[in-house]
Amino acid sequence: MADNDVVDPPTTMTAVVCHAPENYRLEQVGTPQAGAGEALVKVEAVGICASDLKCYHGAAKFWGDENRAAWAETEVIPGHEFVGRIVSLDDEAAQRWDVAVGDRVVAEQIVPCGECRYCQRGQYWMCGPHIMFGFKRKTPGGMASYMVFPREARVHKISGDVPPAHAAFAEPLSCALHAVERANIVFEDVVVVAGCGPIGLGMIAGAAAKSPAAIVALDMAPAKLELAKKCGATHTVNIAEQDPLPLVQELTGGYGADVYLEGTGHPSAVLQGLNLLRKLGTYVEYSVFGSDVTVDWSIISDDKELDVLGAHLGPHCWPAAIRMIESGTLPMDEICTHQLPLSQFQQGLDLVAAGDASIKVSLIPE
Structure with a gap:
């Protein structure tokens, strides 16, 4: 069957379903149907993110604690890094997204409401309701x-020549590029990137595109x-x-x-970064932490007067991420280390948790 051939979907499908932290099951569920202004997509690959892992293990960021309410919901199909081909859609959806049946597509992980203060101001990635694929019942994942x-999704086409696992990497790469954009890197900068996992490698690639004086990568794994x-x-x-x-000091006088x-x-x-930065330096935090972090804030204020910036999702960076993947300039075969059948989702989660045997792990639906 050619890539752009589409067959009618079965009435049921295989899916991973989250019932509670550490209670994810492979099940047969009803195949969803696209409503007005929506598109049905056959999933080709879905990446496992570190945030998926933290959600699986019950981190308070997702499931709440005495200080916050739960954000994630149960009875949800996880997965927010995905790529697939359009099986069906109506004229409204085709015109809105400029896509057709058979096109290979990705969608941004957030499904903005379009109505809250942030959406109305063009800051859709901070949407108040913050409905995301794979964490809410309203938006099952990949x-x-x-x-x-759904009609509120932000959809992008991607080449059919790119292997599915590589195409699904558009999500983490767009996130990494947004962190780089937040840093406002200039030519003479010495940039330090902590971590050489999927996000860190994307940060390095994005920073390199800004042509700074030096990029120092930190990790504990030689490979x-x-x-x-x-x-x-x-x-x-x-x-x-x-x-x-010592290296950073040598590079910066x-x-x-x-x-x-x-x-x-x-x-x-976190403390490592605060100590490595010069006075008036810029710290960009992208990661999702499993627990609270404590540092001496006087480093940020009195000692160095640092600019400390957060970065969330990958707003406006998806086209650039897709171009980077399609260009073939990144070592995608080495970044996308494992592709497992959906039935081996637990092995995939365990690989990500181990951290030393994989970089990007993807699941391939049967």
Whole structure:
């Protein structure tokens, strides 16, 4: 069957369903149907994100604690890094997204309401209701044979020549590029990137596109550090063996890094970044943390007067991420290390949790 051939979907499909933290099951469920202004998509690949893993393990960020209400919901199909082909849609959806049956598409992970203060101001990625694929019952995710793109979804076409797992990497890459945009990197900057996982490697590639003076990649895995060089890092430091501070000082005449991009989600990386930065430097935090992080805030204020910025999702960066993937400039075969059938979702989660045997793990629906 050719890539653009479409067959009628079955009435039931295989899907991973979240019933509670650490209670995800492979089940047969009804195949969804697209309503007015929506599209039915046959999923080709779905990546497993670190946030998927934290949600699986019950992090308070998702399931709440004494200080916050739960955000994630049960009876939901997970997965927000996905790619697929359009099976059916009406004229309204085709015109809105400029797509047709058979097109390969990705959708941004957030489904903005279009009505809240943030959406009305063009800041859709901070949408008040914050409905995201794979975490809410209203928007089931991509760990299934089929999924529906609702009319509020932000849809992008991607080449059919790109392997499915590579195409699904558009989501984490767009997030990484947004973090780079937040940093406002200029030519003379020395940039430090903490972590050489999917987000960190994307940060390195994005930072390299800005042509700074140097990009220093930090990680504890030699193989990931070698891959960081292929993505554009000029220097690497194995922090299990070496303190990165002397190298950073050497590169900056003793002042410290201009920009620090945090992509590990490990509490120790926060203080590391504050210490590596020069006065008036820029810290960009992307990671989702599994627990609270405590630092001496006087480093940020009295000591260095740092610009500390958050980064969330990948607004306005999806076209650039797609172009980067389609260009073939990234070592995607080495980034996308594992593609498993959907039935092996637990093995996929375990691979991501181990951290040392994989970089990007994707599930391929049968």
